[in-house]
Amino acid sequence: MVYCPLLWLRSTLHVALWGALPPGEPVFRGARVGIDVGTTAVRVCVKGRGVILREPTVVALDKATGTPRAVGRAALQLLGEAPGDVIPVRPLQDGLITEEALLEEVLREVLRRLVSAPRRLLRGALGPSVALCLPAAATPAQTRAALATVQDGGARAVELVDPPLAAALGAGLPVTEAAGCFVADLGGGSTDLAVIALGGVVVGETLRVAGGTFDEAVVRAVRRHHGVLIGERSGEELKRRIGSVSSEAEKAAADETLEVRGRDVARGLPKTVTVSRAEVGEALQEGAARLASAVRRLLETAPAELTADIVRSGLVLTGGGSYLRGLDSYLQTHTGLPVTRAPSAEDCTAVGALRALSCPEPLRAAPRT
Template sequence: MFGIDLGIDLGTASVLVYVKGKGIVLHEPSVVAIDKNTNKRIAVGEDARMMLGRTPGNIVAVRPMRDGVIADYVTTELMLKYFLEKAGARKFPFFKTRVVVCIPSGVTEVEERAVKQAAYQAGARQVKVIEEPYSAALGAGLDIAGPAGNMVVDIGGGTSDIAVLALGGIVTKRSLRVGGDKFDEAIIRHIRREYNLMIGERTAEEVKIAVGTAIPEGRPENAEIDVRGRDLVTGLPKTVTVNSKECYTALEESVEAIVSAVKEVLEHTPPELSADILNKGIVMTGGGSMVYGFDIRLSRETGLPVSLAEDPISCVALGTGKVLDHSF
């Protein structure tokens, strides 16, 4: 075997690695724990995520990706190197490790170059960069090679990418830096404002998964969750109960921003492709699209059929696999 071919979904919240011939072999959070005194890597992925907000003074747990782009270059390189080795790239030191990396559709040339450079420094010999909505559409099983239009809404951790695709390319697109992380931040703000309670990112994510909703009527039986954090008045630990209607209020601004961007892309879509989308509908991918009722909300606002991809979180990584099969 002459080298190894990898597809990487380098996400703000998590990294997925696809190995040609094997499928997705790795799905870990984009978190790195570093010893500040020695600059040594202590943990990466799930082990490092467990340390978020819980580290002693000399250890810092960081998320090197912010809003879909590299915020901390050195740490991203460390993280990529670790994941490439874990996926099996180190077995082929003298051969080519070929890598396909996904980036949000709205990044600048400088940001794109940083991703390529980080992959090369991590040990890749050949790097191809593709746009996330393109990869997400492939991974969701859409036929984007033909003349018929397809619309995909990919809501990741740091960015939401909306695109209309036809004839193997992107016709119209919009990328905004709103995603799962912004949802978590909105929940943190809401609980601080309403209950004077400070909670961390991990707790906010748990609240989002348990009772988050994008529709005003909330979840069935108005689901509730007990939230534990620090009381900002007394400084002592405290528990409050949060329900799904409150979560709707907290998430509304971020959800509305994504819905508006979808409408904007539809406004700029050529009429022939609009007719195709009316028949086929919109496909949603990415972890953020799994917020309860998001597909219902989007369907109400656009009047189009909206469906969730079979495996929303893995779509971008599966798409890189299809690109690997045909590119190299």
């Protein structure tokens, strides 16, 4: 494919509107690509073009046979058209790869969107160089399978990048310098905390508190206060629109409410209830407190010289979970650190994975708890 400004404009507009490349439009020859495999979505960043693909990490299985019928965005569309015929399955849960074969299906679909069929056959000469970020809890066998799937899908070369390192790079932090930096990457299923210096993770921890944790807490709160069962998508909507962990925000909009529809637990009938900001905020406190505790714990285990650097530079939040209203001020109050959210926080890991391919010094990964 010859590079053309009109093709670039078409791709950019399609990504902005639908979060994906136009069907059948691959990346250009010799491209460098960063891929972030997340619990809710796989994000792809291409050098010179930015984030061009945000594919939901979901597979629609045929209810009768159990075989995959659609992957990613197509799976969500199929669920809307024939909800009784298919079952939605997410290959990742709480930051763990629970369905290896289905994750490989998602990766194959992503590579199919990126690499044309001829280039898959001639990947040694025409395929992209890929930096891949997998969940921190991926086993060696799962990692090998994912790397093989990406390479079989047409990648010329595949490099594994530690997610918090990629997130820090995407946020613009000086990860290769001796001064320490501190990043918290809040995804949909888990949060990666890491103190980084000299191109490696010095101390780190993976915490089972993330965007999905907050959504589930809101669902439980609505059931407890109103006796109504709502879905996780409704819980996420409540969190996004009126949820906050900041006491200042709570006082400023204490009377704000939102109606939500669910199923009455006692009678089994549809019911609409009004949920207050205070109820949602209360539900979010436990997860925020666990996150603040983990930040303090990791800071205590970091070397003293790096702690001094972090006290000055602060904690940087990345990932879609960092958009929770008031989270930055809550963490600043409960940890004593300056806390900021990176621009385009949800894309930082994919952007950083791409930047890792151009790092003059190799990045080092370290085991995390």
